Amino acid sequence: MAEEATKTPKREKIPRQPMPEQEPKVRAKNFDEVPFGYSPETAMKEAERCLQCKKPSCVPGCPVGIDIPGFIKLIKEGEFTQSIRKLWEMNSLPAVCGRVCPQEIQCEGLCIVGKKGDPVAIGNLERFAADWERENGTGALPPKADPTGKKVAVVGSGPAGLTVAGDLIAKGHDVTVFEAFHKPGGVLLYGIPEFRLPKEIVAQEVNFLERLGVKVECNQVVGRTITVDELFEEGYDAVFVGVGAGLPTFLNVPGKNLIGIYSANEYLTRSNLMKAYRFPEYDTPIIRGKNVVTLGAGNVAMDSARTALRLGAEKSRIVYRRSRVEVPARSAEVHHAEEEGVEFFFLAAPTKFIGDDKGRVVGMECLKMELGEPDASGRRRPVAIDGSEFELECDLVIVAVGTGANPLLTRSTEGLELNKWGYIQVEEKTNKTTKKGVWAGGDIVTGSATVILAMGAGRIAANSIHDYLTWGW
16 A cells, blocks of 8 residues: 555656657648657556546446556556557547547546546557557457357448447348448548548558458448348348438528538548548649638538648638537647637637539628527627628638538438438437338437447447347347
8 A cells, every 4th residue: 555655646746748740840741640649658558547446437428438447557658569458348449539529528628637637548549559559560360259140230431330340240131231331431532531531541540340241231221222121121130220310411691502612521531531631642623722710610610611721721710609618629639720720709609601603602691699598508608799791712612511411311211200300219228210120320310429429329239239149020
């Protein structure tokens, strides 16, 4: 006990280890990943800060239930291979989660060390373990259960679908993932820019699952090229639907159809998946505005505004109808955007888009707002201030105010109950749908949310599917 008493103060005095990253003026002109990652020495030093709590409060904050003290202890001891194996027990995508999860409001937000100072950098350490394995590991795979002879179809290769695939292949089931695009990864591939999540990382995480035995079929639009019912006819015993929420939302204001107004979904897909940022190597058309406005203030809006800078914008501005306090984006993403030169116009909302004689957007009229009473989301509702109109010049507008449920699959699948917004209804504790043998999770159930929440939904569904395949409905 005396020895422990002398160690604890030393551990608590270690400051949180910053992750080195590109300088803002440099990175705003390239698509290379912003943070460089920890060195082994830095990772081990940061891992020393963990108190190894007997009842860790960080673990309940993780939607997939990672043994956080366990993997951090192994990093502290220099057992990096064992650390990634500990992560793999609950997470098939640690390199992704270490980069894009909102740790500040989940695991790190509940860290005891953070009560008196900065929390342990759990996300940075998760990223380190995954990156170290990719660069230095033996390639050895975690164990799998014996084959069960059961077949599962996973529709969509985003974070929910990949989690289901990873969990069920480990339990011995035969798993095939059906992806509509020409590459797997879903929103990880088309929605998140290279500078935040390199596509090589996504490809390697998918390759890990393929090496475990997961089969991936691309260019398969379930609901068009094949239906859910036809999957059952082909011998699949269960189907998981994780198609995301990719239907763009536009503002119903005058001028919305002018040339130069993109949905964030299309803008980021053209840049990320279709490689428009690598012109002329990839000849994907995209408008490269000089004076860009992004509407919204979530992570997608930050990605869009920062992408615009890298595509040559002289001004990249975000217009948001609430105040800074209500911004839903991760604080790290807002911080990086501001460092790179993105300007913020808070408490403002567009009332119309202004076009020239060729039908191209050249400006936007806005109203100033003030915050009223809280709405259904719990945030204070923005209220327009009469007579406060002002104009912003712009030659490109990116609308990042949310997405809806794409009805392609649900319209072709009888027996799926939907809510009033078109999202699939599921049982809370199992993610079963109203159609026998079909589960769903991620954004097609909740609407747009985070990667890790989609993975958590996939974990719930995978456990329920395994029970069904083992014991029956």
